[in-house]
Amino acid sequence: MLDPVQLLSDYVRFPSVSADPAFREGLAGARQFACGVLEKIGFKVEVIPTGLHPIILAERGGDHAWPHVIIYGHYDVQPPDPLDKWTTPAFDPVIRGRRLYGRGTADNKGPQAVQFGALARVFEENPNLPLRVTFLIEGEEEIGSPSFGDFLKKHRERLREANFVLLSDTGSPNPEQIVITTGLRGLTGLEINLTGPRTDLHSGIHGGALLNPIQALCELCASLHAPDGRVNIPGFYDDVREPAQWERDELAKYPRTLEDYKQFLGVSQFYTAPGYTALEAVRFGPTLDFNGIGGGYQGEGSKTVIPSKAFAKITMRLVPDQKAEVIRELLEKTLRHRCPPGIKMEFSLKEGGSPYAVVPPGHPNTPADQSPVLARAFQSADAAITECFGRKPLYLREGGSVPIIGQIKQQTGLDSLMIGLFTPEDNLHAPDESFSLDILERGVNTYAKLLKGLAAG
Amino acid sequence: MLDPVQLLSDYVRFPSVSADPAFREGLAGARQFACGVLEKIGFKVEVIPTGLHPIILAERGGDHAWPHVIIYGHYDVQPPDPLDKWTTPAFDPVIRGRRLYGRGTADNKGPQAVQFGALARVFEENPNLPLRVTFLIEGEEEIGSPSFGDFLKKHRERLREANFVLLSDTGSPNPEQIVITTGLRGLTGLEINLTGPRTDLHSGIHGGALLNPIQALCELCASLHAPDGRVNIPGFYDDVREPAQWERDELAKYPRTLEDYKQFLGVSQFYTAPGYTALEAVRFGPTLDFNGIGGGYQGEGSKTVIPSKAFAKITMRLVPDQKAEVIRELLEKTLRHRCPPGIKMEFSLKEGGSPYAVVPPGHPNTPADQSPVLARAFQSADAAITECFGRKPLYLREGGSVPIIGQIKQQTGLDSLMIGLFTPEDNLHAPDESFSLDILERGVNTYAKLLKGLAAG
Numbered sequence: 001m002l003d004p005v006q007l008l009s010d011y012v013r014f015p016s017v018s019a020d021p022a023f024r025e026g027l028a029g030a031r032q033f034a035c036g037v038l039e040k041i042g043f044k045v046e047v048i049p050t051g052l053h054p055i056i057l058a059e060r061g062g063d064h065a066w067p068h069v070i071i072y073g074h075y076d077v078q079p080p081d082p083l084d085k086w087t088t089p090a091f092d093p094v095i096r097g098r099r100l101y102g103r104g105t106a107d108n109k110g111p112q113a114v115q116f117g118a119l120a121r122v123f124e125e126n127p128n129l130p131l132r133v134t135f136l137i138e139g140e141e142e143i144g145s146p147s148f149g150d151f152l153k154k155h156r157e158r159l160r161e162a163n164f165v166l167l168s169d170t171g172s173p174n175p176e177q178i179v180i181t182t183g184l185r186g187l188t189g190l191e192i193n194l195t196g197p198r199t200d201l202h203s204g205i206h207g208g209a210l211l212n213p214i215q216a217l218c219e220l221c222a223s224l225h226a227p228d229g230r231v232n233i234p235g236f237y238d239d240v241r242e243p244a245q246w247e248r249d250e251l252a253k254y255p256r257t258l259e260d261y262k263q264f265l266g267v268s269q270f271y272t273a274p275g276y277t278a279l280e281a282v283r284f285g286p287t288l289d290f291n292g293i294g295g296g297y298q299g300e301g302s303k304t305v306i307p308s309k310a311f312a313k314i315t316m317r318l319v320p321d322q323k324a325e326v327i328r329e330l331l332e333k334t335l336r337h338r339c340p341p342g343i344k345m346e347f348s349l350k351e352g353g354s355p356y357a358v359v360p361p362g363h364p365n366t367p368a369d370q371s372p373v374l375a376r377a378f379q380s381a382d383a384a385i386t387e388c389f390g391r392k393p394l395y396l397r398e399g400g401s402v403p404i405i406g407q408i409k410q411q412t413g414l415d416s417l418m419i420g421l422f423t424p425e426d427n428l429h430a431p432d433e434s435f436s437l438d439i440l441e442r443g444v445n446t447y448a449k450l451l452k453g454l455a456a457g
Numbered sequence: 458m459l460d461p462v463q464l465l466s467d468y469v470r471f472p473s474v475s476a477d478p479a480f481r482e483g484l485a486g487a488r489q490f491a492c493g494v495l496e497k498i499g500f501k502v503e504v505i506p507t508g509l510h511p512i513i514l515a516e517r518g519g520d521h522a523w524p525h526v527i528i529y530g531h532y533d534v535q536p537p538d539p540l541d542k543w544t545t546p547a548f549d550p551v552i553r554g555r556r557l558y559g560r561g562t563a564d565n566k567g568p569q570a571v572q573f574g575a576l577a578r579v580f581e582e583n584p585n586l587p588l589r590v591t592f593l594i595e596g597e598e599e600i601g602s603p604s605f606g607d608f609l610k611k612h613r614e615r616l617r618e619a620n621f622v623l624l625s626d627t628g629s630p631n632p633e634q635i636v637i638t639t640g641l642r643g644l645t646g647l648e649i650n651l652t653g654p655r656t657d658l659h660s661g662i663h664g665g666a667l668l669n670p671i672q673a674l675c676e677l678c679a680s681l682h683a684p685d686g687r688v689n690i691p692g693f694y695d696d697v698r699e700p701a702q703w704e705r706d707e708l709a710k711y712p713r714t715l716e717d718y719k720q721f722l723g724v725s726q727f728y729t730a731p732g733y734t735a736l737e738a739v740r741f742g743p744t745l746d747f748n749g750i751g752g753g754y755q756g757e758g759s760k761t762v763i764p765s766k767a768f769a770k771i772t773m774r775l776v777p778d779q780k781a782e783v784i785r786e787l788l789e790k791t792l793r794h795r796c797p798p799g800i801k802m803e804f805s806l807k808e809g810g811s812p813y814a815v816v817p818p819g820h821p822n823t824p825a826d827q828s829p830v831l832a833r834a835f836q837s838a839d840a841a842i843t844e845c846f847g848r849k850p851l852y853l854r855e856g857g858s859v860p861i862i863g864q865i866k867q868q869t870g871l872d873s874l875m876i877g878l879f880t881p882e883d884n885l886h887a888p889d890e891s892f893s894l895d896i897l898e899r900g901v902n903t904y905a906k907l908l909k910g911l912a913a914g
Binding site: 144185187189191196197198199201202203204205206207208209210211212214215217218219221222223225261265266267268269270271272273276278279281282285286287289290291292293294295296297298301302303304305306307310312313315317340341342350351398399400401 | 601642644646648653654655656658659660661662663664665666667668669671672674675676678679680682718722723724725726727728729730733735736738739742743744746747748749750751752753754755758759760761762763764767769770772774797798799807808855856857858
């Protein structure tokens with residue numbers, strides 16, 4: 001019998017940081033470890049090379065009439081920096097209270113330990129369970145999944161045979177209230193680079209003769225929002241789908257007040273586009289944000305220069321049915337149109353992905369042609385969560401982006417069932433990352449029940 | 458007989474970089490060298506301590522009825538970085554062609570060698586020349602003269618006895634065409650620091666709920682210019698004095714075309730406030746420029762963060778009769794008024810100074826009460842330059858700022874006669890700084906003639 005706590009602890013010990021070439025061995029170790037576990041459970045394991053870190057593709061086949069689920073996860077983790085902020089070393093997992101501490105415990109090795117534990121138990125109890133499972137574990141999620149698109153294109157026919165995707169790479173508010181994530185915002189953007197004079201100039205000798213590229217940049221950036229807070233790009237809202245009433249109703253049950261949220265952010269007031277509360281805006285509304293800006297002299301004190309160059313990094317979070325490529329082109333076109341004469345403008349583009357949303361069964365806007373296997377999976381998940389966590393899940397879209405989910409939908413047509421197993425306490429991407437052992441235990445029970453409920457019978 | 462070329466070469470050998478504490482010895486060496494030269498010429502030399510680098514105050518007294526000139530200069534120099542861009546070492550002066558190369562050769566040790574050489578000759582020829590001279594050589598000019606204001610306050614009664622100030626710390630277009638600088642722009646500004654959320658936030662999870670401080674900064678900065686290029690701060694232009702017709706006429710003789718200037722800047726078109734050509738705007742018009750901006754993620758690639766903070770560095774070049782303190786308060790008041798709710802705004806203030814202008818004798822707008830000694834000095838300078846350089850000087854305001862000139866006027870009432878001895882070829886503040894030996898020679902002749910013409914009798 002596989003012990004999920006021990007398994008997770010062993011898995012976390014491999015420092016599988018995808019962003020840093022120094023951790024190549026740690027990535028290989030984590031990959032081999034996951035392959036070993038899957039083989040032990042009974043999977044046929046392949047390791048698919050990519051340009052960077054290989055993808056694990058593991059299958060438990062069976063009758064083609066059986067339900068077929070793809071389970072997605074990633075074996076890579078965020079860098080552990082700043083190291084001195086960790087109470088105990090990042091790759092030396094320890095239990096304190098009812099939590100296991102270490103980089104990757106929550107994102108995403110803990111949820112995989114849940115999945116491995118549940119599958120081991122289910123197939124041990126019933127080796128002939130009528131269920132096909134394909135595991136897909138990538139090693140580049142934390143650096144934006146650069147190889148995943150090519151992988152999808154190459155393997156789409158094979159993946160398309162499945163009925164849906166199951167994953168736990170999203171969040172819930174606390175260990176009592178689980179969220180089934182019904183949508184993710186898309187992401188696109190660009191870096192804008194402006195050049196004014198050929199070199200930095202003395203602002204006394206030349207000030208007044210030419211347009212300062214920082215001024216041009218500020219005027220361009222300022223033009224991208226209307227006074228009411230809406231994004232001021234013609235056509236930006238054309239494809240925005242309003243949230244359904246049931247979605248607003250679900251959000252109203254979310255255990256956080258606007259006052260709590262304001263305090264958490266540390267702002268004296270919200271700033272949202274019209275028609276959304278702050279809690280709605282971050283899930284249902286699109287945005288345009290400036291992630292960085294720079295130009296000229298940034299050191300201590302003063303240097304009276306007119307800089308030659310200035311730049312800004314812009315990203316937009318998109319909601320259904322906005323398309324990443326369309327919106328990025330609108331932004332580019334708008335900026336080119338508004339760029340003042342005398343300034344040279346260049347763009348470097350950012351990877352991104354379109355938004356994603358799925359409507360669970362039983363809602364007014366559930367698609368009539370929804371896959372019956374997906375519908376059964378949602379019902380089975382709802383029942384399992386309600387039983388194992390003691391409370392019915394909430395169905396909510398999330399503000400963040402997992403671009404591969406939209407890519408999978410686009411390439412294979414498959415929808416995703418996303419069960420949120422992180423909580424804010426887990427410190428994802430930060431020092432002292434941890435995973436709740438209660439969620440680990442309840443998660444294994446939930447996944448086991450869900451998989452059994454899903455199996456053909 | 459003092460050899461100005463040898464003197465300059467010896468003076469430049471002391472690395473008197475005021476910005477860097479590592480050069481303390483070089484500053485002391487240059488200071489002692491200058492004191493030694495002045496004593497040899499016959500000056501009574503005092504070294505006045507300041508908070509940082511002492512000021513040299515040297516006097517050649519005489520009858521109180523004699524004309525009394527203060528000659529200003531500075532013994533400190535800019536840092537020599539980047540060192541690898543120098544053809545020969547910065548503090549190892551060498552002659553190539555008709556130029557002496559080394560840090561400080563032009564700014565400001567060359568002009569001082571001119572002054573020392575001329576004074577030595579004049580007093581050697583006529584030990585009883587009826588002329589009082591006070592030398593004022595500071596060691597903090599390249600770091601904004603932080604001790605000069607206090608020095609002025611302490612010594613104002615003594616300095617006030619003089620008739621005017623004479624200096625060469627401004628520029629001319631080439632060694633044939635000397636400019637007498639009739640005005641300098643003032644300088645003031647501030648750094649604006651904005652804080653939005655208490656910490657950097659994930660732009661997916663929280664984007665849409667709050668105002669991004671980079672957005673707030675861009676909107677504030679964009680509000681500071683009107684579409685026609687004028688500065689959009691109420692009251693900013695109230696005290697701007699239009700240039701006199703004779704000033705525009707002088708500028709029309711300046712040996713540079715607008716086309717040349719555009720090519721020099723490397724811009725496809727100018728951007729000036731209405732009513733000025735580009736060449737006029739940099740001398741006669743006030744400006745507001747962004748010297749630096751920063752916030753959020755500035756590294757390679759993308760980081761989808763809503764930053765907690767953003768800042769911009771703003772300076773304004775002022776023209777007569779704008780007052781530095783008044784304009785800085787207008788800017789502050791405007792920014793506070795326009796700052797959106799939910800954003801915390803803080804300022805750190807920059808030192809600065811008010812603009813300065815003097816009208817030479819013989820113009821429609823020459824003050825009726827102009828000092829006859831100053832008038833004689835201008836006439837004497839005009840004749841000396843015309844004879845020694847072969848061409849009449851141009852009388853022009855300059856776009857840069859020498860804040861101490863305005864301070865001297867404010868504290869002592871004294872005007873300044875500024876003879877431009879730099880040329881663009883000199884590479885001020887840059888590698889391979891040099892000074893023309895032709896200007897050095899003609900400069901000594903000019904100063905000697907000017908001082909003799911100025912003397913009573």
